[in-house]
Amino acid sequence: MPHLHVRYNEYKASYDFEGNILNGSIPPKQTKLIEAWIIIHKEKLITLWKLMEEEGRIFKIKPL
Numbered sequence: 020m021p022h023l024h025v026r027y028n029e030y031k032a033s034y035d036f037e038g039n040i041l042n043g044s045i046p047p048k049q050t051k052l053i054e055a056w057i058i059i060h061k062e063k064l065i066t067l068w069k070l071m072e073e074e075g076r077i078f079k080i081k082p083l
Contacts, residue, residue, distance in 0.1 A: 021068040025053055036064050056083055 022041055025032050032043030038054035045053060057064065063080050070076050 021065070023057070023064065036061055036068075052083055 020035065020041075022033050022035050025034060025043075025045060027045050027049050030043070030045045030049075032045045032053075033041040034053065034057060035041055036057060038057040040050070060080050067078060067080065070078070
């Protein structure tokens, strides 16, 4: 399943590309920021996931 990993201080979580948390936890204020970031960068996330699967390559997406 396409997903991303998030770290904030001592917190860790995984999110799908719809902004839903899959596991872990992040404080509520940061969760809202992460959800917004995922929505803004959804197309890049999908492209990155496909590139990793097909070619094993990655690129960085600007963080918050």
